[in-house]
Amino acid sequence: MIKLDSKVPEGKIDEKWTNHKFKMKLVNPANKRKYDIIIVGTGLAGASAAATLGELGYKVKAFTYHDSARRAHSIAAQGGINAAKNYQNDADSVFRLFYDTVKGGDFRSREANVYRLAEVSNNIIDQCVAQGVPFAREYGGTLANRSFGGAQVSRTFYARGETGQQLLLGAYSSMNRQVKLGNVEIFPRQEFLDLVLVDGRAQGIVTRNLTTGELESHSAQAVILATGGYSNVFFLSTNAMNSNATAAWRAHKKGATFANPCYTQIHPTCLPVHGEGQSKLVLMSESLRNDGRIWVPKKAGDHRPPNEIPEDERDYYLERKYPAFGNLVPRDVASRNAKYVCDEGRGVGGGRAVYLDFADAFKRIGKDGVKDKYGNLFDIYANITGEDPYEVPMRIYPAPHYTMGGLWVDYNLMSNVPGLFVLGEANFSDHGANRLGASALMQGLSDGYFVIPYTIGNYLTTEKPEKVDPKGPEFKEAEKNVNDMVKKLLSLNGKQTVDEIHKRLGHILIDKVGMSRSEEGLKEAIKQIRELREEFWTDVKLVGKAEELNQTLERAGRVADFLELGELMALDALDRNESCGGHFREEYQTPEGEALRRDDEYTYVAAWEFKKAGEWELHKEELNFENVKLATRSYK
Numbered sequence: 001m002i003k004l005d006s007k008v009p010e011g012k013i014d015e016k017w018t019n020h021k022f023k024m025k026l027v028n029p030a031n032k033r034k035y036d037i038i039i040v041g042t043g044l045a046g047a048s049a050a051a052t053l054g055e056l057g058y059k060v061k062a063f064t065y066h067d068s069a070r071r072a073h074s075i076a077a078q079g080g081i082n083a084a085k086n087y088q089n090d091a092d093s094v095f096r097l098f099y100d101t102v103k104g105g106d107f108r109s110r111e112a113n114v115y116r117l118a119e120v121s122n123n124i125i126d127q128c129v130a131q132g133v134p135f136a137r138e139y140g141g142t143l144a145n146r147s148f149g150g151a152q153v154s155r156t157f158y159a160r161g162e163t164g165q166q167l168l169l170g171a172y173s174s175m176n177r178q179v180k181l182g183n184v185e186i187f188p189r190q191e192f193l194d195l196v197l198v199d200g201r202a203q204g205i206v207t208r209n210l211t212t213g214e215l216e217s218h219s220a221q222a223v224i225l226a227t228g229g230y231s232n233v234f235f236l237s238t239n240a241m242n243s244n245a246t247a248a249w250r251a252h253k254k255g256a257t258f259a260n261p262c263y264t265q266i267h268p269t270c271l272p273v274h275g276e277g278q279s280k281l282v283l284m285s286e287s288l289r290n291d292g293r294i295w296v297p298k299k300a301g302d303h304r305p306p307n308e309i310p311e312d313e314r315d316y317y318l319e320r321k322y323p324a325f326g327n328l329v330p331r332d333v334a335s336r337n338a339k340y341v342c343d344e345g346r347g348v349g350g351g352r353a354v355y356l357d358f359a360d361a362f363k364r365i366g367k368d369g370v371k372d373k374y375g376n377l378f379d380i381y382a383n384i385t386g387e388d389p390y391e392v393p394m395r396i397y398p399a400p401h402y403t404m405g406g407l408w409v410d411y412n413l414m415s416n417v418p419g420l421f422v423l424g425e426a427n428f429s430d431h432g433a434n435r436l437g438a439s440a441l442m443q444g445l446s447d448g449y450f451v452i453p454y455t456i457g458n459y460l461t462t463e464k465p466e467k468v469d470p471k472g473p474e475f476k477e478a479e480k481n482v483n484d485m486v487k488k489l490l491s492l493n494g495k496q497t498v499d500e501i502h503k504r505l506g507h508i509l510i511d512k513v514g515m516s517r518s519e520e521g522l523k524e525a526i527k528q529i530r531e532l533r534e535e536f537w538t539d540v541k542l543v544g545k546a547e548e549l550n551q552t553l554e555r556a557g558r559v560a561d562f563l564e565l566g567e568l569m570a571l572d573a574l575d576r577n578e579s580c581g582g583h584f585r586e587e588y589q590t591p592e593g594e595a596l597r598r599d600d601e602y603t604y605v606a607a608w609e610f611k612k613a614g615e616w617e618l619h620k621e622e623l624n625f626e627n628v629k630l631a632t633r634s635y636k
């Protein structure tokens, strides 16, 4: 019987983490080298954890399916990373960052985790600057800041439009230092396919060597998953093409509860879908909303080119509806409103797009000024669309981008499976029902650099897990399970490709479990996903062999997992009879079309226990708000 214990420490919110750090048991420096820790994932969360745990003296094995740790999806992050430094002197503080994040998440996150995140945010910037991360600077040398949605202060640190890449280079260099010192060993081109439990504890993993197809078992005294989010369940998303949910999902099937799977983020500023043959969507960073103004024509069906539509016939709908935050409302609000205006027939460029217009910014700071701030993003736009955004407004539309749901973890970032820790986007921890821009990088690095080094030590020294033999029966059994699945997949000799099925899953999810959801649509989605899963297991066709590089096989395993996860997303959305953040249920909205939360019944984390495909048990972690008053979110 699973019992969720958040392990939030007692005491005042601003003292919890400090006291907890002091009370946790330490591992003697000489003993650290006796502990092996497996980390799956070398994105910002995984690489920062590997670097820090290696530096402390633990023996770390880091796994990634990429050919280089440096290729993790984190490299794509554009806009920036939040911290409460208050360099702008605009009244920012740890408490304000905490407050904005809890409010931005529509009061569905755990207060204590969010406070800690805000508290360590400043350490992250110091750490990264010390590593040499080239953050943008003001003329006088101080670090520059810009604004992101859901905040009225400027607290976002950035390196042009390539913040993720620069942060990852910092983490990666630190990790490589430990590789040289012998504390970290990197295993590239290895895909985690199963978690191994010994006496109920996470003590190892089974991986497939993606080049040779060979299965390998690795043991350790603790396992960390830092394997990213599951936006690619929608087929089209802004995530890297390879990002997937398999690691989290296989751990879920081994007992780790999956929390809030229906909380997904559809980002408002992406390039619109342009056809069925498309395999990827492209993000235009939210930072563009600092200077770009979003609008559509006031009249439905107005097909005039933008420069022929006079000012008084334009609707700057975000500025009109939310004057206090304007174009910088949080993502869920901006996305929903883009959908509304397009549903009203006021969308542009074929109907499913809105304008992001820099004309005012060009007048204010000149084209060179805009280029300085966003040059690479403008280049991306021009290269992909063939249009010059310095001459005509960009056209944008919401797209799946980030997943707030993930494996459930307690305050120590440990799942309900002892010894299995989950970091970064793979866990559910800090963003509630909606993540604010520039907060994912903050969370991944907070988890990796500043939280896990303490909490994993406490686990190891308290629980004292023994070393286990990777040839033991539990490993053999896990290898057999993986092998059986590989064989079953390769035996399928139907007519459809894996991508065809994945695309159809994506259509079901975006239509019925996307920006708005209804009871009827969700029930239909569950039925359709079940049927599609049946079809997958009977009518898909794979080519190639197990003992070689086989990308069809890789994708098939991931899509098999998505087909189960997709159903759980719909089930979770159906269970939550309220609207909050990215989860908008049509039956629960205010007369103005805003999300209607139902705090009396739904102030909980929904953590699902896997029973078998299509069957889950719901466990609830009640959320208590002692420092932020539950209120209707208003950005007006």
Ligand SMILES: Cc1cc2nc3c(=O)[nH]c(=O)nc-3n(C[C@H](O)[C@H](O)[C@H](O)COP(=O)(O)OP(=O)(O)OC[C@H]3O[C@@H](n4cnc5c(N)ncnc54)[C@H](O)[C@@H]3O)c2cc1C
Pocket: 040, 041, 042, 043, 044, 045, 046, 063, 064, 065, 066, 069, 071, 072, 073, 074, 075, 076, 077, 078, 079, 080, 081, 163, 164, 190, 191, 192, 193, 226, 227, 228, 229, 238, 239, 240, 243, 244, 246, 247, 283, 401, 402, 423, 424, 425, 426, 437, 438, 439, 440, 441, 442, 444
């Ligand atoms: C286009 C884009 C722009 C963004 N911009 C910003 C931004 O400006 N600011 C911000 O805060 N956030 C941003 N985000 C979100 C942010 O980039 C991600 O949430 C964050 O980088 C996730 O980091 P991570 O370490 O958790 O996972 P990832 O970076 O996704 O890394 C996952 C790692 O796990 C490995 N892995 C996964 N599964 C397996 C497996 N089964 N076996 C072996 N290895 C596995 C991968 O190889 C990889 O190394 C953006 C996201 C996108 C898509």
